[in-house]
Amino acid sequence: MFKYSNLFGGCAKIIQKSNARFISFRSIKKLYSMYFNKTIETAKPPYDFICQVGNPILRQKASLIDIKEIQTVEFQKTLDHLYKVLRESDTVGLAAPQIGLAWQVFVIELTEETLKDVHPTIRLHCQIEPQPLTYFINPEMEVTNSEELIFHETCGSIEYFHAEVARPKEIQIKALDRFGKSFCWKAEGWLARIAHHEMDHLKGLLYTDRMFPLTFEYNNWDKKNNIDEEKNIIK
Known part of the structure; x- marks a missing residue:
């Protein structure tokens, strides 16, 4: 189950990396798309391959x-x-x-x-x-x-x-x-x-x-x- 804390954590990392005091709307939109607009995986289990860390x-x-x-x-x-x-x-x-x-x-x-x-x-x-x-x-x-x-x-x-x-x-x-x-x-x-x-x-x-x-x-x-x-x- 997706946790919103992951999204907020990602925002925090962007702030730290850029050393900025705020995040632009474009940055938040990009981060949002990373989490919610993932490519639908075509392969269905059981896979013909070994799935990798991150799955x-x-x-x-x-x-x-x-x-x-x-x-x-x-x-x-x-x-x-x-x-x-x-x-x-x-x-x-x-x-x-x-x-x-x-x-x-x-x-x-x-x-x-x-x-x-x-x-x-x-x-x-x-x-x-x-x-x-x-x-x-x-x-x-x-x-x-x-x-x-x-x-x-x-x-x-x-x-x-x-x-x-x-x-x-x-x-x-x-x-x-x-x-x-x-x-x-x-x-x-x-x-x-x-x-x-x-x-x-x-x-x-x-x-x-x-x-x-x-x-x-x-x-x-x-x-x-x-x-x-x-x-x-x-x-």
Whole structure:
């Protein structure tokens, strides 16, 4: 729901930026149009892409799925679609809100093929293990080892950036599988990180809410800025 405080906050920022004592009618009109005359989004959920930060759906708390809905053809097709977007986006975890659905659902798959280029030392240090395709419906998570591990994270909804994030070492999730059967899943290390990350999406949280701010960087910083070390200038 739109809050007028956002509009007033935007006005305040314009005042501060321009160091003016008042705002012209033209400025207010422009700001008003920014908020109220947005382009109507043609794509409707479930999206064929991963929506990006700024989309309100990513800040909503996801709703529980009625167990009666799980057996429907439409719901099963949506689960398949979620997995399809995961594969096409070359990611290992994806939550329903990321394709425009405020549902308590996410999927994880971490194959040996995905890990083939990861050095054994890194796999051991980060506790990276493969995970077959697994759907989590109405998941409930419990932290079973609160020791925190700090590693860089990325997110399909915050493309081209990464940051260091602390996550619990071990977790346990109770959920329903794609057919409505309850199961208990335990994970540690990297898989625990992935699951914790996806659980955040269901709460309307992003890794930027947990990150160490000074570690937030653009993935291709060196290439884009093209630093000339000899001249010590940025081209």
